[in-house]
Amino acid sequence: MTTAPRPTNRRAEYAELTRQAILEAARALFTEQGYFATKVEQIAGTARVAPATVYAVGGGKSGLLRTLIVSAVNSQENARLLADIDAATDPERLIGLIVAASRAKFEQWSPLMRQVVAAAPQEPAVRESMEIAHDGLRGGLRLTADRLAAMGALGHGLDAAQAADLLWLHLCNAAYFIRTDDLGWPLDRSEAWLNAVLRQQLLGR
Missing domain, CATH: 1.10.357 (Tetracycline Repressor; domain 2)
Structure with a gap:
């Protein structure tokens, strides 16, 4: 994944840590269970955030998968x-x-x-x-x-x-x-x- 710019304040730092936790949870669950078997609620639970945060950060499962792959390519x-x-x-x-x-x-x-x-x-x-x-x-x-x-x-x-x-x-x-x-x-x-x-x-x- 690309290295994100260094957060400029605590709020930005927390937001980036949350984003990384969601992406890592999505990748792990997609790999272990498959794309269709993985639920947004499971990603949220693994990342210790609310399901609404998963949607806000990644736009749901398809958005998270796209972000993972785009980050790797770039x-x-x-x-x-x-x-x-x-x-x-x-x-x-x-x-x-x-x-x-x-x-x-x-x-x-x-x-x-x-x-x-x-x-x-x-x-x-x-x-x-x-x-x-x-x-x-x-x-x-x-x-x-x-x-x-x-x-x-x-x-x-x-x-x-x-x-x-x-x-x-x-x-x-x-x-x-x-x-x-x-x-x-x-x-x-x-x-x-x-x-x-x-x-x-x-x-x-």
């Missing part, structure tokens, strides 16, 4: 990653960087994203939040592809758009779910395989 950590991608000068290290980053994000967010994927077909607001997460990842992958193209590193006659598609095919959440759930691969094996395959497919090495 985090300072993501901004640093994008800066590192843009400054990369070694193609193989860049691929290693984006693979490691995708693994770390999957470890951090997959419990919640499993519930988002499960709820999205039935709830348009959840589907919108999922699309925000996907757009954030696609942006990072397209920047990676553009940087590889700018370095003249792409092989096999690939252009940046094709390279971005290959990165998405291997690094999106659905691909990680296949490797971890269907194939039973540990993340160490997945990361090693991704580095080898993406270097071969993108760089021709």
Whole structure:
């Protein structure tokens, strides 16, 4: 999540602490119970606030989910990653960087994203939040592809758009779910395989 500006007074400090408590409660309950099974009253009880405060702060469940995902996409950590991608000068290290980053994000967010994927077909607001997460990842992958193209590193006659598609095919959440759930691969094996395959497919090495 993004780091909020430092509150200027006790009232502002309390409001920010309350907001963080509500968001943390929502994330925990969405992950443990699923989106539909979680009630606003449960979020309020876990955060030790009134249900009306949950609505005032987050606009209900869909607003809280959207805030969680937007905060993750716009985090300072993501901004640093994008800066590192843009400054990369070694193609193989860049691929290693984006693979490691995708693994770390999957470890951090997959419990919640499993519930988002499960709820999205039935709830348009959840589907919108999922699309925000996907757009954030696609942006990072397209920047990676553009940087590889700018370095003249792409092989096999690939252009940046094709390279971005290959990165998405291997690094999106659905691909990680296949490797971890269907194939039973540990993340160490997945990361090693991704580095080898993406270097071969993108760089021709």
